[in-house]
Amino acid sequence: MRPDRFRACRPTTPVPQELADEQAAREQVERERVRAASTGAEEQAALRRADKAAYLQDKLAEQVEADAEPGDHGREG
Secondary structure, eight states: OGGGGGGTOOOOOOOOHHHHHHHHHHHHHHHHHHHHHHSHHHHHHHHHHHHHHHHHHHHHHHHHHHHSSSSTTTTTO
8 A cells, every 4th residue: 555545534533723713703703793692691601602712712822823933942951
């Protein structure tokens, strides 16, 4: 068997920027759900999900910045 045959089957690990983009889209969807909510409970649940997506997006952006910085990537010497 040729090892390169299985390369396409191997799942790829998403990079932080891709994950941040997904969180941005998720936040937008949840903000729309906040506006469309018919009850206070639905509104609060959607707001919490939107806030969580925004938080994760910020953390992933920090990771992207850290990955882009030259240096020893946080290792102390």
